[in-house]
Amino acid sequence: MIEIQDIHKKFGDNEVLKGISAQFKPGKNNLIIGGSGSGKTTLLKCIVGLHEPTEGKVLFDGNNFTDMNFEQRVPIRTHIGMLFQNSALFDSMNVEDNVMFPLNLFTQQSKAEKLDRVNFCLERVNLAGKNKLFPSELSGGMKKRVGIARAISMQPKYLFVDEPNSGLDPLTSILIDDLIRELTDEYQITTVVVTHDMNSVMGIGDHILFLYNGQKWWEGSNKEIAHTDNKELNNFVFASKFMQAARAKL
Amino acid sequence: MFYSLGRYILLLRLSFRRPEKFSVYWAEVMREMVSVGIGSLGIISIISVFIGAATTIQVAFQLNSPLIPLSIAGSIARDSNILEFSPTISSLVLAGRVGSSIASQIGTMRVTEQIDALEIMGVNAPGYLIAPKIIANMTMVPLLVIVAITLSITGGYIACVVSSTVPPSDYIVGLHSNFLGLTVRVALVKAVAFGFIIASVCAYQGFYTSGGALEVGQSATRGVVFSCVMVLFADLVITRIML
Numbered sequence: 001m002i003e004i005q006d007i008h009k010k011f012g013d014n015e016v017l018k019g020i021s022a023q024f025k026p027g028k029n030n031l032i033i034g035g036s037g038s039g040k041t042t043l044l045k046c047i048v049g050l051h052e053p054t055e056g057k058v059l060f061d062g063n064n065f066t067d068m069n070f071e072q073r074v075p076i077r078t079h080i081g082m083l084f085q086n087s088a089l090f091d092s093m094n095v096e097d098n099v100m101f102p103l104n105l106f107t108q109q110s111k112a113e114k115l116d117r118v119n120f121c122l123e124r125v126n127l128a129g130k131n132k133l134f135p136s137e138l139s140g141g142m143k144k145r146v147g148i149a150r151a152i153s154m155q156p157k158y159l160f161v162d163e164p165n166s167g168l169d170p171l172t173s174i175l176i177d178d179l180i181r182e183l184t185d186e187y188q189i190t191t192v193v194v195t196h197d198m199n200s201v202m203g204i205g206d207h208i209l210f211l212y213n214g215q216k217w218w219e220g221s222n223k224e225i226a227h228t229d230n231k232e233l234n235n236f237v238f239a240s241k242f243m244q245a246a247r248a249k250l
Numbered sequence: 251m252f253y254s255l256g257r258y259i260l261l262l263r264l265s266f267r268r269p270e271k272f273s274v275y276w277a278e279v280m281r282e283m284v285s286v287g288i289g290s291l292g293i294i295s296i297i298s299v300f301i302g303a304a305t306t307i308q309v310a311f312q313l314n315s316p317l318i319p320l321s322i323a324g325s326i327a328r329d330s331n332i333l334e335f336s337p338t339i340s341s342l343v344l345a346g347r348v349g350s351s352i353a354s355q356i357g358t359m360r361v362t363e364q365i366d367a368l369e370i371m372g373v374n375a376p377g378y379l380i381a382p383k384i385i386a387n388m389t390m391v392p393l394l395v396i397v398a399i400t401l402s403i404t405g406g407y408i409a410c411v412v413s414s415t416v417p418p419s420d421y422i423v424g425l426h427s428n429f430l431g432l433t434v435r436v437a438l439v440k441a442v443a444f445g446f447i448i449a450s451v452c453a454y455q456g457f458y459t460s461g462g463a464l465e466v467g468q469s470a471t472r473g474v475v476f477s478c479v480m481v482l483f484a485d486l487v488i489t490r491i492m493l
Contacts, residue, residue: 048370049369074372075372078371078372084363085363089364091359091364102371104274105270105274106271106372
């Protein structure tokens with residue numbers, strides 16, 4: 001389980017996060033949603049340690065991640081998988097080397113064992129046989145799936161996903177969402193997804209955190225979101241006529 | 251300026267932290283050595299031959315007096331090539347070729363979140379990305395400078411043969427007269443220092459890039475400009491200390 005306690009983050013005088021607390025449980029798809037500039041990516045970066053919070057704590061299974069130094073964080077980081085908005089695949093490596101990279105650095109497995117694991121991960125994301133392709137030869141959806149394969153190669157306990165559907169067509173977006181849901185269920189991973197895609201919210205949002213102006217404005221599930229009377233959340237989720245019509249049918 | 255200097259020193263300290271797995275880093279060092287060494291051999295060879303030839307002709311032109319033996323041209327061209335032209339001009343060319351590549355590669359990795367991806371995995375990103383480049387440059391630049399010295403002296407000989415400004419036999423006599431091993435030592439010390447400066451300054455510029463493609467280009471330009479200035483400054487300091 002991941003617990004965040006009273007997270008504040010300032011950039012100069014600009015306070016982006018204003019005291020956010022939440023718990024993200026294993027086996028659940030925890031979604032952080034909010035408008036542009038609401039602080040959701042900053043919160044994600046504070047959780048994984050890419051930004052240091054100005055105040056507050058991040059606990060991974062009770063271990064205070066915020067107070068740890070680089071070396072102390074490494075054992076926790078080997079249990080973290082992350083899919084970046086632009087996939088962040090290493091351009092100089094092919095698909096196989098990208099997925100194998102964390103295994104090369106942090107395991108003592110033989111080459112054959114590592115290759116087995118890579119092939120398993122690629123098969124899991126429906127990219128079997130694409131080992132030798134380079135990132136420049138992949139479509140946006142394929143890059144995301146390779147990113148997921150790399151993120152799960154070390155069998156993570158925590159999976160972080162930043163805007164998984166940005167730049168993808170609706171069908172590929174659904175495939176990526178389904179994959180995230182399956183992996184979370186299958187391996188009981190604590191998954192935290194930052195998104196503003198309403199299909200993802202309604203499709204996989206077991207636990208949703210709505211940020212507004214750097215604060216936690218609403219918390220609940222995708223089942224509760226349709227019936228909330230929170231004005232800012234309604235303005236955000238049901239901004240489009242399609243979503244308003246969908247809500248009316250619920 | 252002090253802020254940048256402090257950040258540069260801290261980055262270097264992080265770069266030389268104990269690696270997570272030595273074999274992976276070693277493979278990176280080898281890859282960088284091939285890229286720097288083999289990749290730069292062509293351009294270094296070409297410029298060295300031409301610089302050596304031009305230097306010899308110009309020295310002979312300046313020593314155009316019946317009181318000065320022509321063999322002196324060989325000695326002066328040799329020392330100029332060993333002490334200054336081969337290490338410094340080669341390093342300035344390498345700053346353009348290798349340095350810009352280092353800054354833009356690391357800068358692109360920064361803006362496309364590849365460095366964030368390394369850090370999330372628990373990899374010491376400066377160590378993985380920068381240390382192999384510094385080691386490769388400090389190893390390969392001296393080797394390239396040795397090649398440059400050899401070829402520039404050869405270029406001088408070719409110029410003598412082709413232009414007949416200095417008889418080749420006099421040039422050879424000049425090459426052998428009053429040779430000091432110290433000049434080669436100075437050249438190699440310069441080469442090691444220049445290799446370090448090119449890799450570390452350009453890596454620093456790339457590592458702290460923020461923004462997009464425009465900023466990556468700016469980082470590469472800054473990396474080349476700063477490393478060229480630092481190379482020339484280090485050239486002066488080493489020359490003053492060792493000679």
